[in-house]
Amino acid sequence: MYAVFDNDAAAADGGDSTEWTYGQAYDDARATAAALYRLGVRQGDTVLCWLPNGRDALRVWYGVNLLGAVHVPVNTAYRGSLLGHVLANSGARVLVAHALLVDRLQHTDGAQLQEVVVIGGGPDDPWPDALPGAPRVHGPSALRGRPEDFVPPERPVAPWDTMAVIYTSGTTGPSKGVLVSYVHHYSTVTALLDDDITEHDRYLLNLPLCHGGGTEVAYCMLLFGGSMVVTEGFRTAEFWEVVRRHEVTMCTLLGAMVDFLLGLPPRPGDTDHPLRAACVIPLTRQALDFGRRFGVDVYTGFNMSETSAPLVSPLNPQRTGSCGRPRPGVQCRVVDEHGIDVPDGTVGELVLRADRPWSLFHGYHGMPEATATAWRHGWFHTGDAVLREQGGDFFFVDRIKDAIRRRGENVSSAEVEAELLNHPAVALAAAVAVPSDQSEDEILAALVLRAGVRFDPEQFLAHLRPRMAHFMVPRYLRVVAELPVTETGKVRKETLRAQGVTPTPGTGWPQGSRSPVTASAEPAAAHRVIDVCALALDRECWRTYFQGLGAVAPTYLRAFGRHATAVFGAEYPRFRARLDAGDQDGAVDLLVAGRPERVDTEALLSTMDDNGVVHQVLMSCGGATADGDDVNSRVAAVAAKAPDRLQAWAGIDLTDPDLAVAELERCHGLGMRGFAVTPFWQGVDPRDAAYDPVYARAQELGMPLWLHTGHHFSRHAAELCHPRNVDWIALRHPGLPIVAGHAAWPWVLDLVSVAQRHRHVYLDISSHRPPWMARPGSGWEPLLLYGSTALRGRVLFGSATWVNADPVAALARQVADLGLGDEVTDAWLYGNAARLLGLGPG
Structure with a gap:
C-alpha cells in the first residue's frame, strides 16, 4: 500500500493505494487519540505500536503523541526473546498489533500488557484472549474514535518531553530503548534537510517506522509541509515505478539497496524520473556510481538513534567512506580508550555533544547504567571507530561494538546468539559479520555442539526461522570444537571475522559458497x-588436571573460569556458584562433563x-x-x-x-x-x-x-x-x-x-x-x-x-x-x- 500524505490530496496509485491529506491525518490522529484515551492511555504513558508501514502505523503514532504519551514502535520482524525484552522494558500497558503478528505473543510472557488491540483483520473478528499475561484483547473497533472526543493532555506538550522510544539493535547486550524528545527529532531532520527541501518535495518512506530513518522522514515532511509516499519496504523491482508514478523527489538508501538498484539492466530512460536527491549511507563507490548513472544528487552523513545527524556531507562528495563534517551546533572528537584526543589520521572512538539542549537522546529507557556508560565525561560515546582527516572530513572505520549491519538492519549479535543457544544441540555460539557479496554484512554463526548430538544444518535453520526476524537468521554456519576466547573468557570475535567464510571439507562447496554450512576448522596456516x-x-584426565590445579592454585579456576567454561561448553554462572559455595570438585565436574x-x-x-x-x-x-x-x-x-x-x-x-x-x-x-x-x-x-x-x-x-x-x-x-x-x-x-x-x-x-x-x-x-x-x-x-x-x-x-x-x-x-x-x-x-x-x- 502507498499512503500519499499531501496538502491537496494529490492522487496516488489507483490500485491498492490510498491518499491522505494533512486535514484527514489530523482528524484520524485525534480520533485515534480519543480511542486510546478510552483504553486508559494518559500523558507520559508508553504505547507499543507493532504495525507495518502504512496509514494505521502513522495514525497510531500521531494519536499517541497528541495525548502527550510516548510512541514505542516495534520492529515487525521481532519475535521470541527479543520481542519479550522490548515488551517488558517498554513498561507499556497498551499494545496495538497487526493481526498477522499477534500470535508471536504466545512465545513471550506478556510482560505487563493489559490491553491488546488487534487490527488488520476482518471487522471485529473475535480474537483469542488466551495471550500470556491474560490482557484484554480488542478488535479494530477499539481504535475507532471520533475527532471531537479527543481529550487534550493535562499540560501542553513541551519540546523536551519524550516523543518516542526507539529500540536499538542491542550490539553489546539487550536492545536499548532510546529516549527521543521532540527537540531531538527536530534537530535531526533540520540538520539533514533544512537547506535542501521544500513543500514541493515528496519523500519516499521505504524504511520501517520502527527505525529512526523511517520516523525522521515522516516527521520531516510534517515539519516542512511536503508530502511522502509510504511503502511497506524496499523492493528493487518496484523502486523506479513508485518513484515515477508518485513523482518522488527524495529518498534514503541504505547499504545494499544501492547495489540492488545498480544491478538492474541499464535502459535508455535511466535518468528520466523526478528523483533529484538521495541520502546514501554508507558512501561507497557504488553510491557514487548510482548518482552518476541515474542522474541523482547524492549526499551522506552519520547518525544513530541516539544522535541528531552530527556529521553531514555536501551534495555529491567524492571521497568514498566519508561521513561528512560536523554540522553547526555539534562538537565531535576522536578519542582513545581514556577519552584523550588522538591525532588526525588516527583511528579512535567518535564522541560528541550538542549546543542545543535535548537535541541528543536523554537516556536509555529503564537502563540507567547503560545511560551512564554512554554519557561519560560530558560526552556521548558512540561506540564507533572513526578517523578524522586533516581537512576535517570524518571517515567511518568499523564498529567497536559487535554489531552486524544486514539489509539495512542493525542486528545484535547477542540477540542472535541467545536464539542459537536455545537449540538443544548447541553448547556455545557466536555470531559475527562476514562480508556480503552485495555490501554491508552477512551473518556467520560459529557453533560448539553438545557431545554426542547429531546436527543437521537445514533442520537447524528451519528451527531458527520462526523464532527470529528474517534478517537475523544466519546465512552461514560453522561447527567448531571450541570458540576462540580471550584471557578473561570473552569470545574473540575478531578471530572469527578474520577467518571469514571457508569451505566445508568434503562437500565441494567453494569459498564464499551460499551453502548454509562453512568449514568446521580454521583455514590452514601459511607456514608449516x-x-x-x-x-x-x-574427561577423566581433564578432571585430574583441574582438581590438581585447584588444590594448589584455586585462583586459576576463578581467574580463568569464564574462559574455561566457554572452551568446554559449561555454564559459567553455575560453575562460579559452585566455586563461591566452596564446592570446587563440583565446579570441576561441571566443567569437564562435556569432554x-x-x-x-x-x-x-x-x-x-x-x-x-x-x-x-x-x-x-x-x-x-x-x-x-x-x-x-x-x-x-x-x-x-x-x-x-x-x-x-x-x-x-x-x-x-x-x-x-x-x-x-x-x-x-x-x-x-x-x-x-x-x-x-x-x-x-x-x-x-x-x-x-x-x-x-x-x-x-x-x-x-x-x-x-x-x-x-x-x-x-x-x-x-x-x-x-x-x-x-x-x-x-x-x-x-x-x-x-x-x-x-x-x-x-x-x-x-x-x-x-x-x-x-x-x-x-x-x-x-x-x-x-x-x-x-x-x-x-x-x-x-x-x-x-x-x-x-x-x-x-x-x-x-x-x-x-x-x-x-x-x-x-x-x-x-x-x-x-x-x-x-x-x-x-x-x-x-x-x-x-x-x-x-x-
Whole structure:
C-alpha cells in the first residue's frame, strides 16, 4: 500500500493505494487519540505500536503523541526473546498489533500488557484472549474514535518531553530503548534537510517506522509541509515505478539497496524520473556510481538513534567512506580508550555533544547504567571507530561494538546468539559479520555442539526461522570444537571475522559458497607448524588436571573460569556458584562433563590438517585418574596411534626423586619422548640437587625437559618458576635439552640471558597471544629483538589450548603478523622444533 500524505490530496496509485491529506491525518490522529484515551492511555504513558508501514502505523503514532504519551514502535520482524525484552522494558500497558503478528505473543510472557488491540483483520473478528499475561484483547473497533472526543493532555506538550522510544539493535547486550524528545527529532531532520527541501518535495518512506530513518522522514515532511509516499519496504523491482508514478523527489538508501538498484539492466530512460536527491549511507563507490548513472544528487552523513545527524556531507562528495563534517551546533572528537584526543589520521572512538539542549537522546529507557556508560565525561560515546582527516572530513572505520549491519538492519549479535543457544544441540555460539557479496554484512554463526548430538544444518535453520526476524537468521554456519576466547573468557570475535567464510571439507562447496554450512576448522596456516605444547585430554584426565590445579592454585579456576567454561561448553554462572559455595570438585565436574570419554585420534589429526600442523607434542600433567588409570598412560595411548604425527611427553612429579625416575622409565617404555615438570604444582625447587638423578636419567633416555617458567597463581613462591632455575639445571646437565615453557613472562629478559648462555635451552611461547607481544611495554621486547637475531633458532611455538583457545592456524597467523620475516617466522613455527624433536633439519 502507498499512503500519499499531501496538502491537496494529490492522487496516488489507483490500485491498492490510498491518499491522505494533512486535514484527514489530523482528524484520524485525534480520533485515534480519543480511542486510546478510552483504553486508559494518559500523558507520559508508553504505547507499543507493532504495525507495518502504512496509514494505521502513522495514525497510531500521531494519536499517541497528541495525548502527550510516548510512541514505542516495534520492529515487525521481532519475535521470541527479543520481542519479550522490548515488551517488558517498554513498561507499556497498551499494545496495538497487526493481526498477522499477534500470535508471536504466545512465545513471550506478556510482560505487563493489559490491553491488546488487534487490527488488520476482518471487522471485529473475535480474537483469542488466551495471550500470556491474560490482557484484554480488542478488535479494530477499539481504535475507532471520533475527532471531537479527543481529550487534550493535562499540560501542553513541551519540546523536551519524550516523543518516542526507539529500540536499538542491542550490539553489546539487550536492545536499548532510546529516549527521543521532540527537540531531538527536530534537530535531526533540520540538520539533514533544512537547506535542501521544500513543500514541493515528496519523500519516499521505504524504511520501517520502527527505525529512526523511517520516523525522521515522516516527521520531516510534517515539519516542512511536503508530502511522502509510504511503502511497506524496499523492493528493487518496484523502486523506479513508485518513484515515477508518485513523482518522488527524495529518498534514503541504505547499504545494499544501492547495489540492488545498480544491478538492474541499464535502459535508455535511466535518468528520466523526478528523483533529484538521495541520502546514501554508507558512501561507497557504488553510491557514487548510482548518482552518476541515474542522474541523482547524492549526499551522506552519520547518525544513530541516539544522535541528531552530527556529521553531514555536501551534495555529491567524492571521497568514498566519508561521513561528512560536523554540522553547526555539534562538537565531535576522536578519542582513545581514556577519552584523550588522538591525532588526525588516527583511528579512535567518535564522541560528541550538542549546543542545543535535548537535541541528543536523554537516556536509555529503564537502563540507567547503560545511560551512564554512554554519557561519560560530558560526552556521548558512540561506540564507533572513526578517523578524522586533516581537512576535517570524518571517515567511518568499523564498529567497536559487535554489531552486524544486514539489509539495512542493525542486528545484535547477542540477540542472535541467545536464539542459537536455545537449540538443544548447541553448547556455545557466536555470531559475527562476514562480508556480503552485495555490501554491508552477512551473518556467520560459529557453533560448539553438545557431545554426542547429531546436527543437521537445514533442520537447524528451519528451527531458527520462526523464532527470529528474517534478517537475523544466519546465512552461514560453522561447527567448531571450541570458540576462540580471550584471557578473561570473552569470545574473540575478531578471530572469527578474520577467518571469514571457508569451505566445508568434503562437500565441494567453494569459498564464499551460499551453502548454509562453512568449514568446521580454521583455514590452514601459511607456514608449516609444529605445536610443542598441546593438550589432548579425555574427561577423566581433564578432571585430574583441574582438581590438581585447584588444590594448589584455586585462583586459576576463578581467574580463568569464564574462559574455561566457554572452551568446554559449561555454564559459567553455575560453575562460579559452585566455586563461591566452596564446592570446587563440583565446579570441576561441571566443567569437564562435556569432554569425551576418550580422545578421538582421527578427529585430532583432521583438526591438525585443517590448521596446517604437521606434528604435535601432547603434554601430560601426570597423576592418577578417578577410574583407576593414569594420565600419562592415556596420553601415551593417543600418541601411539599416530607416531609419525604425534608424540607424548610425560608429566613427572619431582617430590620423590626415586619414584620420579621410575615413572620416567615407565613412560619411556610407553613411547613417551620427553617429560614436563611444573614446579608450582608440587611446590618443589627444580634446581635442588636432589632432583639431579631425574634429569640425568632423562638425558640418558633422550627425553628433553619441558619446565614451566614464568608467573603462576599458586600458593607457592614465584621463585619456583624463575628462569634462573633453568640456568642451574642447564649448568649441571649440559646434554639435556630444556624447553622453558611459556617463555618465563614477565622475566623474559632474564630467560633471554639464560638462553644465550646455554645453547640447549629453548623458549616456548605457548599460552600467550602473539598480538600482545607487539604492544609497547608488554615485556616481550627482548624476545622479539633476540628471537629474530641471536636466538632465532631456539624459539618454539605452542598452543596450550585451555589457556589460549585460539585455533592453531589463527595463532600461527598472529606470529606471522609480528613482522619477523618469513625465515624467522618459519623457524619459530616449524624449523626449530623440527631440529629439537629430531624430525628433520628444519
